[in-house]
Amino acid sequence: MRNWLLECPSCRGELAGGEDELLCLSCGGRYPMVNGIPVLFAPGDDPTVDPGGIRIKNPAEAAVTVAEMNAIDRGFIPGPRAYYLLYLAAAAAALGWRSAFLAPFVMLLALDWIYFRSRRGGALKRFERNPLRLRSAGDWRIVDSAYEREGKTQPTMSDWVGLGGGRGALDAGTAIADDERYHDILRVYRSLGERAAVIADIGANDGRACWEFGIGAGRLLVGVDVSRLLLEEFSARLPEMTAIQADGARLPVRSGTVDFLFCTETLEHMTDPSAAMAEFARVLKPGGLMMIQSPNAHRLRNLNIFHILTLVLSLLNDRILQRKIVHENTWLNACTYHWDFSLQHYKRMLRGTGCRIVETRSSSFFFPLFLLRGRAEPYRRKERILSSIPVVKYFGGDLVLVAEKTDEPVSLRMNPESKD
Ligand SMILES: [Zn+2]
Incomplete structure (x- = not known):
């Protein structure tokens, strides 16, 4: 085990040990190694749910839940394209047809609001059948045990792509969007060149x-996850x-040791994303980069009346937007999706961490997905064009942040060259 890199998640002391267990030389904390993977949760990070109450959904139930999530996102109007027409209508109204357009427009939005509320109620009823509410990293460990009890595996990112869009041609579009996320990370990773050692x-x-995109290949890659079952596939x-x-918001990694950190499709599931962002900054070396991708609160298909209201209110106070969204418990009972972020949140979370923003924009523009199904190159070209247009570039499906660590680390406790 690479003890020069790891530290006690409780007191940040030095760890010693080997195959079976890691021991903290400062506080005496003991951390087990299970199937070669160190379990480095801070003491006190206990589950908030009863392990006996967890039931794993079958794939069909999960597909229904995913469909309900999408319905919540889209509100009364069943597809994003219809939304674009609605926005056009709104723009036309603003340009002068005000009296003729405003009444039906407002009525549509009111219907949308009612429909949104009713869908939310239905989805929450579903969740009552699955009493689990994942609130802490400790809860995720319990999910692992439920999978083991039922002899199932945790769904991987590849599984998610397969089921999330699992309806023929749409699937191909979703897969490309997912792959493009990794290509985007790869671009930033490559910009560091040989400097990216950890x-x-x-x-x-x-x-x-x-293994699919080569990020970290031939270097030292540290994979952090709350699920041991997924990490066993990683290993x-x-x-x-x-x-x-380990918990991403309490990394058992020494300060100033990491050259490139990325976090994709993860920050939105965390209990305390601000703490996680501070941790990411702490472990980075000066000059090191972090890259984060998470759902964009301002994504176009998100702009049903419910979201529009929160967006307007967030102009007064950006904390309003960082609200828990309704589905606490969705994908196979293991995927919680708590947060929608905006650019303002990213900026606020980075404040005081010693990082400067290098790049902010959005990606995964859903429009015009129906023209791009299964075609990676046109998809990429569309991404490049839309993300270069002022204002428009902030309305994609994902928000992308690249930040650089600028200040000197508090302490470098050991020379990373002297491994083990
Ligand atoms: Zn300790």
Whole structure:
């Protein structure tokens, strides 16, 4: 185990030990190694739910839930394209047909609001049948045990792409969008060149970023995840890399050791995203980069009346937008999706962490998906064009942040060259 890199998640003391257990030399904390993976949760991070109450949904139930999530996002109007027409109508109204257009427009929005509320009620009723509410990293460990009890595996990112869009041609579009996320990370990773010696993947899942896209290949990649079952797949595919089961908001990684950290499709699931962002900054070396991708609160298909209201209110106070969204418990009972972020949130979370923003924009523009199904190159071209247009570039499906660590680290406790 790479003890020069790891530290006690409780007191940040030095860890010693080997195959079976890691021991903190400062506070005496003991951390087990399970199937070669260190379990480095801070003491006190206990589950908030009863392990006996967890039931794993079958794939059909999960598909229904995903469809309900989409319905919540879209409100009364069943597809994003209809929304674009609505926005056009709104623009036309603003340009002068005010009296003729405003009444039906407002009525549509009111219907949308009612429909949204009713869908939300229905979805929450579903969740009552699955009493689990994941609130802490400790709860995720319990999910692992439920999967083991039922002899199932945790769904990986690849599974998610397959089911999330699982209706023929739409699936191909979703897969391309997912892959483009990794290509985007790869671009930033490559910009560091040889300087990127230590790479951290927060929410590493099964390590797809490395084995499919080469991010961190040939370097030291540290995969952090709350799920040991996913990390076991990570280790099976990437035996030379380091898998750590830990909470991303309490990284058992020494300050100033990481050159490139990325966190994709993960920050929105965390209990305390601000704490996680501070941790990401702490472990970075000066000059190191972090890259975060998470759902964009301002994505176009999100702009039903409910979201429009929160967006307007967020102009007064950006905390209003950082609200828990309604589905606490969705994908196979294991995927919680708590937050929608905006650019303002990213900026606020970075404040005081010693990082400067290098790049902010959005990606995964859904329009015009129906023209791009299964075609990666036109998709990429469309992404480039839309993300270069002022204002428009902030309305994509994902928000992208790249930040650079600028200040000197508080302490570098050991020379990273002297491994083990
Ligand atoms: Zn300790």
